[in-house]
Amino acid sequence: MYLSRVEIDVNNRAKTKDLTHLGAYHNWVEQSFPQEIAAGQRTRHLWRIDRLAGKKYLLVLSESVPDLDQLVTYGVAGTAMTKSYDRLLDSIHEGQIFQFRLTANPTYSIIKPGQKQGRVVPHITVAQQRGWLEKRAEKAGFQIVKQESVDSDDPESTLAFDIVNREWPMLHRKAGHGVRLSRVTFEGLLRVADVDEFKQTLTKGLGREKAFGMGLMTVIPEA
Structure with a gap:
């Protein structure tokens, strides 16, 4: 790679x-x-x-x-x-901590009774978008690192990641009108839980709209 x-x-x-x-x-x-x-x-x-x-x-x-x-x-x-990129990929091991940056398209599906395929809609709020990444983490081979919370009543402060950018860039499709996609950039700390799955996340991407600038996660080993 x-x-x-x-x-x-x-x-x-x-x-x-x-x-x-x-x-x-x-x-x-x-x-x-x-x-x-x-x-x-x-x-x-x-x-x-x-x-x-x-x-x-x-x-x-x-x-x-x-x-x-x-x-x-x-x-x-x-x-x-x-x-x-192979040297980094080959050096990854379980339990390793990385700083990460991910630009993604957080979405979910709404399935109505009688339908086999749901309608994909974007997560809108910061809380929804944070939740999307938290839920995706395990299957993607990593855990978001927890940190000491200043306010013990604030569950979000226990996870070491932030949303650093949110925007709605335009995509002009070949058929029909243009659409705006939700583009969210996350930064924080993660711990590798499953090496093979984590490598798949790094090389194959996370989430939807990968052809249009979403899904790429890059990492730097934490000193």
């Missing part, structure tokens, strides 16, 4: 004028793998938009190395880079 990053050239509006919706970002990512396009063998590319120290980045996780010339299409010249 490979983790790639490029700084988006937000100060060049002429260059980035096409990046008005999630589909444009998805196309940018896909075009960064011309060899896959030529071979007709597309693989899943997880990606997300990060904002760090006043700069905006596109982050991509992929099975093959992207074409850096394509990856910098809407980026600042010289900022596209790729590194192997």
